[in-house]
Amino acid sequence: MTPTSSNPLARGWHRAASAFAAACVALLLAGCASVPGGDPLPSWNDGPAKKAIVSFVDDVTREGSPGFVPPAQRIATFDNDGTLWAEQPMYTQFAFMIDQVKAAAPRHPEWANNAVYKALAANDLRGALAGGEKPLLELLVQGNSGMSVDEYDKSVRQWLATARHPVLKRPYIETVYQPQLELLAYLRAKGFKTFIVSGGTMEVMRPWTQAAYGIPPEQVVGSSQGIKFDNNGVLMREPSLAFLNDGPGKPVGIYMHIGQRPILAFGNSDGDLQMLQYTVSGPGRSLALLVHHDDAAREFAYDRTSPFGKLDKAWDEAVRRNWVVVSMKNDWKRVFAQPKP
Amino acid sequence: MTPTSSNPLARGWHRAASAFAAACVALLLAGCASVPGGDPLPSWNDGPAKKAIVSFVDDVTREGSPGFVPPAQRIATFDNDGTLWAEQPMYTQFAFMIDQVKAAAPRHPEWANNAVYKALAANDLRGALAGGEKPLLELLVQGNSGMSVDEYDKSVRQWLATARHPVLKRPYIETVYQPQLELLAYLRAKGFKTFIVSGGTMEVMRPWTQAAYGIPPEQVVGSSQGIKFDNNGVLMREPSLAFLNDGPGKPVGIYMHIGQRPILAFGNSDGDLQMLQYTVSGPGRSLALLVHHDDAAREFAYDRTSPFGKLDKAWDEAVRRNWVVVSMKNDWKRVFAQPKP
Numbered sequence: 125m126t127p128t129s130s131n132p133l134a135r136g137w138h139r140a141a142s143a144f145a146a147a148c149v150a151l152l153l154a155g156c157a158s159v160p161g162g163d164p165l166p167s168w169n170d171g172p173a174k175k176a177i178v179s180f181v182d183d184v185t186r187e188g189s190p191g192f193v194p195p196a197q198r199i200a201t202f203d204n205d206g207t208l209w210a211e212q213p214m215y216t217q218f219a220f221m222i223d224q225v226k227a228a229a230p231r232h233p234e235w236a237n238n239a240v241y242k243a244l245a246a247n248d249l250r251g252a253l254a255g256g257e258k259p260l261l262e263l264l265v266q267g268n269s270g271m272s273v274d275e276y277d278k279s280v281r282q283w284l285a286t287a288r289h290p291v292l293k294r295p296y297i298e299t300v301y302q303p304q305l306e307l308l309a310y311l312r313a314k315g316f317k318t319f320i321v322s323g324g325t326m327e328v329m330r331p332w333t334q335a336a337y338g339i340p341p342e343q344v345v346g347s348s349q350g351i352k353f354d355n356n357g358v359l360m361r362e363p364s365l366a367f368l369n370d371g372p373g374k375p376v377g378i379y380m381h382i383g384q385r386p387i388l389a390f391g392n393s394d395g396d397l398q399m400l401q402y403t404v405s406g407p408g409r410s411l412a413l414l415v416h417h418d419d420a421a422r423e424f425a426y427d428r429t430s431p432f433g434k435l436d437k438a439w440d441e442a443v444r445r446n447w448v449v450v451s452m453k454n455d456w457k458r459v460f461a462q463p464k465p
Numbered sequence: 466m467t468p469t470s471s472n473p474l475a476r477g478w479h480r481a482a483s484a485f486a487a488a489c490v491a492l493l494l495a496g497c498a499s500v501p502g503g504d505p506l507p508s509w510n511d512g513p514a515k516k517a518i519v520s521f522v523d524d525v526t527r528e529g530s531p532g533f534v535p536p537a538q539r540i541a542t543f544d545n546d547g548t549l550w551a552e553q554p555m556y557t558q559f560a561f562m563i564d565q566v567k568a569a570a571p572r573h574p575e576w577a578n579n580a581v582y583k584a585l586a587a588n589d590l591r592g593a594l595a596g597g598e599k600p601l602l603e604l605l606v607q608g609n610s611g612m613s614v615d616e617y618d619k620s621v622r623q624w625l626a627t628a629r630h631p632v633l634k635r636p637y638i639e640t641v642y643q644p645q646l647e648l649l650a651y652l653r654a655k656g657f658k659t660f661i662v663s664g665g666t667m668e669v670m671r672p673w674t675q676a677a678y679g680i681p682p683e684q685v686v687g688s689s690q691g692i693k694f695d696n697n698g699v700l701m702r703e704p705s706l707a708f709l710n711d712g713p714g715k716p717v718g719i720y721m722h723i724g725q726r727p728i729l730a731f732g733n734s735d736g737d738l739q740m741l742q743y744t745v746s747g748p749g750r751s752l753a754l755l756v757h758h759d760d761a762a763r764e765f766a767y768d769r770t771s772p773f774g775k776l777d778k779a780w781d782e783a784v785r786r787n788w789v790v791v792s793m794k795n796d797w798k799r800v801f802a803q804p805k806p
Contacts, residue, residue, distance in 0.1 A: 196681065273720060317683070330724045340537065341724030342658070342683065351720055353713040357742045359720055372694040379614060379692055379700055381722060383671045383682030401698045 164310040167303040167458040173413070173450045177307070180411040184387060185314045191409035195315035199386040201345075201378060201399060202304070204322035204329060206392040206433040207415055208337060210299035212424040213291060214249060214432055217324040218264070220283050225267030238263065253431065261365065265349055269363040273327065273351065276361055280331045292423075293465050300336055303456045304390075308337055311388070319386075321345045321378055323370035323395050327361075345369060345381040370395045375402035386410075392417065397438040400447065412447040414438060419452040422459045505651040508644040508799040514754070514791045518648065521752040525728060526655045532750035536656035540727040542686075542719060542740060543645070545663035545670060547733040547774040548756055549678060551640035553765040554632060555590060555773055558665040559605070561624050566608030579604065594772065602706065606690055610704040614668065614692065617702055621672045633764075634806045641677055644797045648731075649678055657729070662686045662719055664711035664736050686710060686722040711736045716743035727751075733758065738779040741788065753788040755779060760793040763800045 168174040183191035184198065205211035222244055235241040240263045243251030252260050268276070289296050308318050320339055322329060326346040333339045347369045350362030369377040375398050378386065389396070389403035392415040400412040416435065417426050427435040442449050452459060509515040524532035525539065546552035563585055576582040581604045584592030593601050609617070630637050649659050661680055663670060667687040674680045688710045691703030710718040716739050719727065730737070730744035733756040741753040757776065758767050768776040783790050793800060 196675065319683075326721070326724060334537065342660075342722060344724065348721060351717050353716040353739055353743065357739075357746055359716055359743070375694040375700055376692050380667070380689060381683060383667060383685065398694055398698075402694065402700070405698055 164313070165303065165306050167306055167456060169455055169457050171455050173448050173455040176411065176448045177413075180388070180409065181311070181314050184409055193387055193408060197384060197387065198311075198314070198316040199319065199382060199384050200311050200316045200388040201319045201321040201382070201386040201390070201403070202308070203391040203393070203396045203399070204320050204324055204346075206417065207390055207396070208300060208304050208320070209296075210289065210292060210423060211433045212417075212426065212430075215324065216289075216296045216299075217328050219287065219296075220280065220328060221264040221268050223283060223287070224279065225263060228267045228270075232267070235263070265365055266363045269349060269361040271361055273359040273361060276327060277331055280328055284332060292460075294460075294462065297332060297336055298460065298462060300460070301456070302458045302461050305337065305461075307390075308339070312338065316388070317343065319343045319345060319378075319382055321369065321374055321389075321399060323347055323368070325349060345377045347373075372398045374399035378402065389413070390415070391438065393433040393435050394438045395433075397441060400438065401441070404445070404447075412442070412445075413450055414442050414447060415450050415452060417452055418454075419456075419459065421453075422464055423452060505654070506644065506647050508647055508797060510796055510798050512796050514789050514796040517752065517789045518754075521729070521750065522652065522655050525750055534728055534749060538725060538728065539652075539655070539657040540660065540723060540725050541652050541657045541729040542660045542662040542723070542727040542731070542744070543649070544732040544734070544737045544740070545661050545665055545687075547758065548731055548737075549641060549645050549661070550637075551630065551633060551764060552774045553758075553767065553771075556665065557630075557637045557640075558669050560628065560637075561621065561669060562605040562609050564624060564628070565620065566604060569608045569611075573607070576604070606706055607704045610690060610702040612702055614700040614702060617668060618672055621669055625673060633801075635801075635803065638673060638677055639801065639803060641801070642797070643799050643802050645731075646678065646802075649680070652729070653679065658684065660684045660686060660719075660723055660727075662710065662715055662730075662740060664688055664709070666690060686718045688714075713739045715740035719743065730754070731756070732779065734774040734776050735779045736774075738782060741779065742782070745786070745788075753783070753786075754791055755783050755788060756791050756793060758793055759795075760797075760800065762794075763805055764793060 165174055165177070183189050184193040186192065202208055205215050205217070209216070225241070225244060229235060229241070229245070240252050240255065240259045243249070243254070244263070284295070284297055287296055288294060289299050292299055311318055318339055320329060320333060320337070320343065322345070324346050326344050326348050329344050329346055330341040333344050334341070348366045350364035350366045352360050352362050354360050367373065367377070371394070374396065378399065385406045386403045387406065387409065388411045389399050390413040391400060396414070404410045404412050414435065416439070417424050417433070419425060426433065427439065439449070441447070506515055506518070524530050525534040527533065543549055546556050546558070550557070566582070566585060570576060570582070570586070581593050581596070581600045584590070584595070585604070625636070625638055628637055629635060630640050633640055652659055659680055661670060661674060661678070661684065663686070665687050667685050667689050670685050670687055671682040674685050675682070689707045691705035691707045693701050693703050695701050708714065708718070712735070715737065719740065726747045727744045728747065728750065729752045730740050731754040732741060737755070741755075745751045745753050755776065757780070758765050758774070760766060767774065768780065780790070782788070
């Protein structure tokens with residue numbers, strides 16, 4: 125499943141992943157046991173967020189410190205959309221699934237009278253969401269089923285190799301956040317296992333998370349469509365949503381897939397609230413963080429009223445409970461490996 | 466979640482895990498990159514099964530060999546019951562769940578008229594199975610729900626620390642197979658990631674698989690009861706079966722949790738047939754193995770007609786497709802770390 129340099133997707137990764145790869149090599153040379161001399165988080169400004177992270181990591185990893193946690197229990201979970209890469213003007217997952225729906229339309233004449241499909245065909249996302257998220261999700265699930273998981277995997281790779289972000293003007297895979305790549309590498313160097321816990325589907329993330337984030341497929345937790353092992357011995361995609369890994373679904377997904385409570389969780393929206401609540405409900409030290417998108421110049425600015433990545437209840441809870449709110453504008457020296465054109 | 470030496474369960478593990486721990490230390494000293502001098506599988510007789518394993522591992526791990534597989538894709542999956550530890554006279558999971566049902570009975574006066582409960586209360590397992598597995602499963606699920614996942618986890622640990630196998634006369638945790646501990650360690654030393662893919666529930670396996678097999682919680686795939694994040698921020702067990710990781714469910718569980726097709730799969734019963742079929746349907750080299758329980762003297766002898774761990778269709782398929790059938794009697798020099806009393 126790991127892309128190799130002989131396929132176009134992997135080549136597309138190289139720019140986005142270059143800083144990450146350099147950090148990895150440096151860590152490997154240092155025996156993966158400690159961060160080599162210098163700042164492990166160079167794209168983070170020296171503010172309260174960075175201080176809170178470094179102080180937490182130091183406390184839970186230093187033998188003899190009051191908060192010490194053995195390596196096997198150093199579990200860190202990261203939301204994906206809006207936490208590790210951009211989610212505006214809509215989730216990349218949706219952009220991909222909508223393209224699959226359009227490609228599947230000739231095989232679905234019954235969609236001609238479907239209001240959601242008609243809106244999507246006219247590139248009217250607001251119209252497609254007029255009846256709420258549910259009818260849109262139903263159509264997306266229908267249009268992303270009926271093929272084998274291997275065929276679908278190929279579609280994900282092909283799409284990501286060519287599709288470009290409409291606003292940031294770059295391949296989607298280059299919308300990953302540089303400071304978070306450094307944080308993931310830093311945590312792993314300190315003995316953490318890093319997991320993605322996303323509302324997006326596992327099958328749309330797993331083809332690229334190893335190359336982009338250094339996170340292998342089995343450490344990607346997400347929503348999932350129904351999958352069936354058919355009579356020909358092939359795993360086929362069913363037209364159903366098997367699990368929604370969002371909101372109260374996130375602690376359940378964590379329990380099902382990871383089997384341990386995280387000690388660090390990083391999100392950016394109300395969909396992450398319960399993951400953060402669950403994380404800080406453990407017996408020892410823990411750290412809950414939220415990205416606040418307040419940087420229209422370098423990325424996007426949105427919070428309480430955004431249709432995607434709404435940050436409202438989780439923000440209030442963060443203030444109430446002293447969780448770390450990371451200001452993209454103030455806490456991140458750099459947002460992407462490459463600046464906005 | 467990892468037991469420490471201060472709890473009784475961990476102390477109970479020591480005998481069963483001692484050989485495993487010794488192997489681990491030896492591997493660590495060797496840098497975890499190669500098996501130290503000598504036979505990595507000392508409890509396996511030099512027969513066709515051992516030869517097939519060593520030759521396969523050599524082919525997929527030696528750079529330049531025709532079957533070479535990069536480390537990230539070296540996925541090995543093992544069934545648990547009957548493959549890694551004993552499953553007769555009934556699944557250990559059932560023994561535990563039945564004890565939980567009995568303990569919960571005072572809170573369930575409605576069971577007084579339940580035929581399955583009455584049979585269980587009279588220790589009549591055959592009677593409890595008279596209506597098939599389904600009514601029994603329903604009762605087990607009811608009697609193993611209504612508590613938090615943390616409380617349940619504690620029950621699993623307490624039970625395993627004291628319960629003993631009725632025939633083998635030892636703690637259940639000492640019914641793990643010594644040759645398989647060596648095989649797991651050998652595969653990991655060769656860059657494989659080892660997973661459990663069991664019909665048992667994840668929550669009953671995860672408290673002890675790290676200590677017993679060196680397999681961390683997130684690498685344990687199994688069936689699962691419904692889990693809900695309640696309004697108090699607690700993960701509670703629901704009276705439902707969320708996923709049955711058996712038969713055609715195993716490739717689905719593998720896809721959901723691991724996200725890659727295994728290249729080696731080891732089972733022992735018809736419940737493993739589809740996992741093995743899925744494994745050998747990959748594009749490169751793969752190895753499918755079955756334990757055949759033909760050793761009444763040292764363990765148990767059963768196959769085509771056993772109510773637990775029935776080996777019938779999978780055996781026929783193994784013969785047809787040249788899968789490796791491991792004879793417990795002939796291929797294993799030793800079955801347990803300690804012999805049968």
